[in-house]
Amino acid sequence: MLTTAMTMEAFLQASRGTWMTRRAVHHLDHQDDEFADSNLIIEPFSRSDSAVESICTNLGIDPSEANGGARFWWESNLKQSSRSDDNAAVLIDVPSTEAPHRGFLLRDKGYVEKQSVISTYTFAEDGVLTITTRYDTNVGIERCWFVTDNLRMRVSSVQCLDGVSMTTYCTEFRCPSDSDLEQLRQQALALEHDLNQAGAI
Numbered sequence: 001m002l003t004t005a006m007t008m009e010a011f012l013q014a015s016r017g018t019w020m021t022r023r024a025v026h027h028l029d030h031q032d033d034e035f036a037d038s039n040l041i042i043e044p045f046s047r048s049d050s051a052v053e054s055i056c057t058n059l060g061i062d063p064s065e066a067n068g069g070a071r072f073w074w075e076s077n078l079k080q081s082s083r084s085d086d087n088a089a090v091l092i093d094v095p096s097t098e099a100p101h102r103g104f105l106l107r108d109k110g111y112v113e114k115q116s117v118i119s120t121y122t123f124a125e126d127g128v129l130t131i132t133t134r135y136d137t138n139v140g141i142e143r144c145w146f147v148t149d150n151l152r153m154r155v156s157s158v159q160c161l162d163g164v165s166m167t168t169y170c171t172e173f174r175c176p177s178d179s180d181l182e183q184l185r186q187q188a189l190a191l192e193h194d195l196n197q198a199g200a201i
Contacts, residue, residue, distance in 0.1 A: 004127035004146070007100045008093040011129060012044040012070045014146065019172040020077055026167045040172065041073040055092050055106050058116055066106075067093045105131060137161065150174040 005011035018041050025034040045051070046068045056063040069092040095103035102122040109115060119133040128145040142156035154170040176184075 005129075006123050006127060008095060008103060008105070008121060008129075009044075009067055011123075012042065012068075012093070014149070015042045015070070015152070016044055017042065017177065018175040019152065020175055021074075022171045022173075024169045027165065028163075028167070029165050037077055039073075039075050039077040039175070041075065042070055044068065044070040051090050051108075052092055055090060055108050055116070056094075058108075059106050059118055061092075061094060061104075061106060061118075065094050067095050069093050069106075107133075138165070 005014050018039055021038050021040045023034075023036050023038065025036075027033075047063075047066055049068065051071075052066045052069065053063045055069075056066055069090065072089045072091070074087040090108045092106040093103065094106060102120070105119040105121055107117050107119065109117075115135075117133055117135065119131050121129060121131045123129055126145075128143055131140075131142045131144075133140040133142075138158055138160045140156060140158050142154065144152060144154045146152050150173065152172040152174075154168075154172065156168045158166045
């Protein structure tokens, strides 16, 4: 199944939860590759969240133009309770008043340079999200799309003044929540009970 999101609000809601990220990074300047797995946790929030006013004010944007946002955490998928503010970010969605499929993302810290930054975003007709972030010395471009409701793909590049320096490719699988696992357990128990009843007849 696949629900194509064409607004940032819908995209963030579709991304809610924990994702297992399998990442490959290629550094073009020294022809070196990195491979790693981690968890990405995404928690959307409404425009009433306190982060909206603080981040908008910091970046000189009217908070009334914002439409909520989301908190992101990157953590180890091998260690429990490894969540850290050093590996976290908050973004605010400021959609265009003319076209809801594009707008601005306000971040308390950027992916490439750890500073508050404003990115632009747009959704293509096929639902592919493109985010462009211009820093002082480089430009980051990220594309993300859903293959199914439980599988996302992300590709990104960092381009410096002398050309592209790094590319990243991620495959992300949605992790089931505790309630999802409990529901599956109850379904399995019910099925076992039905099979036992059928066998007893």
